[in-house]
Amino acid sequence: MADARKLVLVVDDDPAMRRLLTTILARDGSWTVDEAKTGAEAMEKVAAARPAVIVLDMLLPDMSGLDLIERLRGEGGPEPAVVAITAAARSATPDAILHTESSVREVLRKPVEPEQLLAAVRAACD
Numbered sequence: 001m002a003d004a005r006k007l008v009l010v011v012d013d014d015p016a017m018r019r020l021l022t023t024i025l026a027r028d029g030s031w032t033v034d035e036a037k038t039g040a041e042a043m044e045k046v047a048a049a050r051p052a053v054i055v056l057d058m059l060l061p062d063m064s065g066l067d068l069i070e071r072l073r074g075e076g077g078p079e080p081a082v083v084a085i086t087a088a089a090r091s092a093t094p095d096a097i098l099h100t101e102s103s104v105r106e107v108l109r110k111p112v113e114p115e116q117l118l119a120a121v122r123a124a125c126d
Helices: 015-028 039-048 065-074 093-100 114-125
Strands: 006-011 031-036 053-057 081-086 104-109
Touching: 006 015, 006 039, 015 031, 015 053, 015 114, 031 039, 039 053, 039 065, 053 065, 053 114, 065 081, 081 114, 104 114
Parallel strands: 006 031, 006 053, 053 081, 081 104
Antiparallel strands: none
16 A cells, blocks of 8 residues: 655755754654755656655755745646745845745744744645
């Protein structure tokens, strides 16, 4: 029987952060978790298996998180919900992200608290 849990894709170029986010989500057991380290790798994974939620670092080496969201929109099909992760100051980028991108459900600031991450992904899956 196939796994009925929703897929969450963690996209972050920092191996330690990616491992932390993936571990927190996998330990919860509510989702199947996959990971990507670049925007290009994320696009490939989304094409192969459409995730319900993408936990997305907004600054990747090959494109910004906003660029990735725009490319996903251009692919057609249902847009995955996005939980954006950023190191930006509280008054900077996060508010702009929420106001311009309808697929972004929440913006979390680094360092990410495990409870906040789990709550944001749960809400995005609903």
